[in-house]
Structure formats: C-alpha cells, structure tokens
Amino acid sequence: GPKVLQIPSHQIIDMGQMVTLNCDPVSNHLYFYWYKQILGQQMEFLVNFYNGKVMEKSKLFKDQFSVERPDGSYFTLKIQPTALEDSAVYFCASSSTDTLYFGAGTRLSVL
C-alpha cells in the first residue's frame, strides 16, 4: 500500500535543544497529521494540516511545537525547546480520504 516515510527512525537529544522530525507523505495526499504515542499506548492526536495551514491542534500541541511543509517537501514537526516529557514515538500520517496512512514513527528520546 501507500507508504509514508519518517526520518530519522530514532533521535536522541538533550533537553532544551531543538529537534525537527521529518515526514515524507504519500505523494498525492493533501491532509497531514502528527500523532504522539507513549510507551506503546494509545495514539494521541497532535495536529492536522491542510493547504499550508494548521486545521486543528490538541492540547498536547504546545507552544514549543510547530509544523510546516515548505513547497511540497517534507512535512515537519519542530520542537523548540524540547522537554523531558516530549520523549515518545511521533507518528506522521497522510490522507486523501478517511483512511490515514501512518509512517513507522520517529522515536524521540530527550535526555
């Protein structure tokens, strides 16, 4: 099926540093999402993005978070500065209809 690629698969950084998580969505998809998953538990919605704009964000999407997709390149999630509680697996997803296709995730470890 369609593939969403996430780069890197694992990122280790020190608390307070900036991190950018990259997502290469399915090529003809127009809707993009970030979800956060802690310790194999439920996936929690962070934000969705369409036509260059954030459509909706959750309470988990703190002020330190930002998303963008400049000129059809990677869809990115930037966290600046990072905090210990940001440690989790972050999943990117894209869709053109109701079906969301997820990447394999980026495991972020904040030390």
Add this chain to the structure above:
Amino acid sequence: QQQVRQSSQSLTVWEGETAILNCSYENSAFDYFPWYQQFPGEGPALLIAIRSVSDKKEDGRFTIFFNKREKNLSLHIKDSQPGDSATYFCAGTGANTGKLTFGHGTILRVHP
C-alpha cells in the same frame, strides 16, 4: 475523558479460535470507525473500517459489528493465526475531519 474505550488491554486466544475485541465510544458525532493493526516497531495500518449507517462490515476473516444505539462495536477475527498477534486500535472520527480519536489498544496474542 476517554472518548474511545477498549475493554481489554490484552487478549490471548488459541490458533483457530475467534478473537473478539470490544470498543465503545462517547461522541455521538463520530460516524466512521476504523480498526488499526500495529506490529512492534511499525506504524498502525488500517485493517477494516465501518460507517455508522451500517451494522456489519466483513472483510475476509475480519468482521466489525456495530451498535449505534449502544455506542459500541466489536472486531471479530475468525480462525485466528499466530501472525495476527499485534496491537489493535479502535478509533472514531466524524464529519470528515480525519482527526482520529484512538482507544488505548488491545494486545492480541494468538498461541499456536
């Protein structure tokens, strides 16, 4: 507030049995309910989905039974195989938002 609730954190069945995973939801605006399957180290993948206008959706060994009045649904996996061992997430969304609300997941183990 847990809007989508999965009744079991884990479930173990023997190969060949039918595994039944239960889910309930609170938001009456939800009208689309996908089940996602996730293997360790991978992202969730859509397994099967149902819309609230239907009460049953079947795809091979997988069937969703949906009860709109009771706001619950279940995923039945017939003839379970060891390869079905994974975490299964029930999710709900409404109004074509694409914003899925997931349950906590049920870890299914199928013993050979």
